[in-house]
Amino acid sequence: MKKIEPILDVKNLYTRFYTESGVVEALDGVNFDVGYGEPVGIVGESGCGKTVTSHSVLRILPKNGRILQPPSEIYYKGVNLLDLTDEQMRHVRGKEAAMIFQDPMTSLNPIFKISDQMIEVIQLHRKVNKNEARDIAIEMMEAVGIPDSAERIDNYPHQFSGGMRQRILIARALALQPSLLIADEPTTALDVTIQAQVLEIIKEMQKQFGLALMLITHNLGVVAEITKRVHIFYGGRVVESGPTEEIFVNPFHPYTKALFDSIPSLEQDKTRLATIPGTVPQLINPPQGCRFHPRCKYATEICRRARPPDMWVTETRRVQCHHWEELDLTIDKEKVKEVRKTAVSVEGV
Amino acid sequence: MRSFEEYEVIDTDLFSAWDPNKFPILETKNLKKWFPVAEQSLLYSKTVNFIKAVDGVNLFLNKGETLGLVGESGCGKSTTSKTIIKLEEPTEGSVYFKGIDMFQPMTRVEELAIKRQIQMVFQDPYASLNPRRMVLDIIKEPFDIHFADMPYEEKEARVLEILSKVGLEDYHALRYPHEFSGGQRQRIGIARALAMNPEVILLDEPVSALDVSVQAQILNLLHDLQIDFKLTYMFIAHDLSVIKHVSDRVAVMYLGKIMEMAPTGELFRNTAHPYTIALLSAIPRPDPRIKMDRIILEGDPPSPINTPSGCPFHPRCWKAKEVCSQKQPPLEEVKPNHYVSCWFPEI
Structure with missing residues (x-):
């Protein structure tokens, strides 16, 4: 079997947090990869380093967090992300690798309209004018199943339910046509019937856009349903993958x-x-x-x-x-x- | 150590009329809890609407069983349990404990005697324990309230005994809540509920804040305690696999109403209500080989302020006909012990 080059290849990732009570060895030599267009699950209990992994990949760790270098290497499409400047990294985030977070209630700014928040992101990464950006936004919102997108885009976040907000976040992430989508517990805050709707959309979008998906979750049911391959995390290490x-x-x-x-x-x-x-x-x-x-x-x-x-x-x-x-x-x-x-x-x- | 009865001021005549073989230990009849929504201005505040959190709930618990209460967030599960332990006054309807209407006027002594027998374990083990009090004081508090004349040494001995029952050590009694992990805190919460030797414990999402490996420990502990103390549980959860695991009977709630109530096996095998069918099909199974035809419901649950007319589920139901939007279906016994509130149940 010929090995296909992965889109994301994490090698020997060591992440440390320096706190008042000591050094937290959050990630301790993590190796895993995600193939092109492949849905991959990252599974583990709380505190096992799932979220730190995604934050390390996108380099959005808090100030007291350090990725030890050497030996850590994070190859994205063959480029080591840890060698990039902050400016270059900003183009990777969003445009190349987009992320959706666990809590749809806090990931949107409550005082701006959805349209403002979507258009800002789209214009930042794609060379389009405001009207075109708006059209892209509406199109994406329709794709994730938000009824009356053309009108509802001018609503504020509080006018949407949790499931709808998570759809908006998916739409915003996909509007930039990323190759890799990192979803950090995307359905944990949702009810089962709404979870089923959102999972269906993620599955559909993943297939439609040929996305590589890194799905972080503690829910084994969700993993079984969506992913082809899985990495099991425990105590900051990958104990098993396959x-x-x-x-x-x-x-x-x-x-x-x-x-x-x-x-x-x-x-x-x-x-x-x-x-x-x-x-x-x-x-x-x-x-x-x-x-x-x-x-x-x-x-x-x-x-x-x-x-x-x-x-x-x-x-x-x-x-x-x-x-x-x-x-x-x-x-x-x-x-x-x-x-x-x-x-x-x-x-x- | 003297027994609890010796400290009880009143004699147990209060429950003499109750026959455990004939009547449920706890029963709610048309229980309603509406919260007013007020329109406020500088000069006045007037009630313009109601949040119908609990809207006519009929359920019962038989002695020694576990009733699972399941539903999505905002369906009124927690409000139901809070009303049962008298943390909320019902808008309408009543709760009967051993045949006694809990909301009828009664003396303080009688009220305490009833409250002693119904205890509650809360969802969030981080918020339900006072961070400034030692575990000893947290568990001792019920004794201070109910058995004020009990000597201090005896209270302390009883606290230590309860701690050992829930799998904690003596030295834990002198620690503060922040020194414990989530699972251990939930054990403290359970110990506090056990302190008064209750008959009924309401468990409000007791494991949903815990990791799976710890969740299993707590579920097993609850199971052991139920056998040791002959407890009756009402187990509230949104996770159907947990509900299936712990319950003898299951009640499914939607928008403040009971949709279906049946013995666990019956409910999962011969599901009758469309909402329950959709709910069951929505759970992702932790087995990649199971491929299911999923029923995906349209839209979100409606807000409990503007509840739909008729059956609350009809706007999302694929079987809905005209009658569903006009008349609320009653909770009827379609098969022995299988109650459904639907005009077109699957039987």
Whole structure:
């Protein structure tokens, strides 16, 4: 299989925050990539470094955050973003890589009309006059399914609901025709029926524009639905990456398996949930060796001592664990069959 | 240690008429809570409209079961629970606890006796604990209110006992809330609710602020406590997979009304109300092999100020006919124990 050059290739990303209580090792040697036109998921619990990763890629970290250089490298279309000047970086943000944020309530300025906020962004990056920019804005708003876009564009953010605002943010991000869309928990603040609408739009837009999508979320359902490949984050490191279908059926890393087991499933009946003991590690003083070892039931001496290497275990899958070969974590066949059966009956509804 | 009954001032005659085998432990009848919307000017303020947060809710809890209450934000789940524990006065309708109307005039002693038995755990473990008080004081407060004459040593001993029940250690009692993680704080919130040895606990989104791995710990803890203390839960959540996991029966709420109420298995297998069907199909499944035909609802839920006439769901419903916009369908028992409020249910 020929390897296609990825649009975004993050290598050895180390991000540190310098705070009064100490140095936060937010990202600790993160390696991952996103292919051209490929929807990729970044999954993990709060504080695992998902959002820091996206902020590092776009270089929008707060003042006390530093990307260690060397060894960090972030290649976007073959160019190392960390070598660019601030001026050059500004052209990358928005025009090349656009971002939508978690909270649609705070990402729009409440005292400006939607039209002002859309036109400003479009004119900043594209050589068009105000009327043309407005037309582009209306066209994009129609594309994401906002009724009466031509009139509603002159409304203020508070006149839209949460789901509508998230659509506007998607429209604004896509108006610049970026190649990469970074979506940071785009549906977390929304209700399920609205989430379904927004996910549908993201899926459609991704296909229509051939976007590379970096979808950051903690919701495993959303990941399963949209992405082709997934990177699982834990404690500032990527513990496992690979095709979504394979990882969901056959996880190699004990954390991935434990994470899947701890979510209550719609397909199973009331039983006790498997839990992961303890809590997410503090990254000011992270555990030595493998960062998951204090919560891992398979941990041995080497896990406490040495950081597991990033290993390619198949063509497409990578895992960071000393013992992945000895463990048989495959979700048992019976359960898979059961899930399939219920899936069919759900479809029948 | 003396038992709670010895401290109880009144005798338990209050609930003598109640038979647990015949009647639900908690029941709401046509419960309504409308908040006035006022138009204010310099000189006057007049009520121009109402936010119909809860608009005629009929539900009941049987002793020892878990009722899951599910719905989207703004549908009135939290207001319902706040009215049940008397944090809000209902606009209309009433709440019956063990057959007693909670909003009838009663003495302070009787009121405390009822309130002791219904406790609540709140959603946000960061906002529901006073940051300036030690855990010991937070959990001891109910004892100070309800059992003022209990000796200090006994209160302290009881607090430590409760802490161990929720998986915390003795030394945690002398710490402040900010020293705990989200999951541990939720344990403190649960300990506080358990302090009065209640029969019913209302859980208002108790796990939605937590990470999945911690969420599982709390769900298991709640399950164990329910068995140990023979508790009755009303579990409010917006996450249907959590609801399915914990509940014996599920009630689905939309715009201040109950749309469907049925035993969990029945509700998920033989879904009758179009809204419930759409809600179930909207959940993204954590399994890439499941491909579903999704029903995507148009638009947003209407505002509770200008509720649609007739069935509140009719503007977004694909089965809506003329009658739906004219008359509100009653909550009817279409099958044993399966209640639906719809003119054209799927049966």
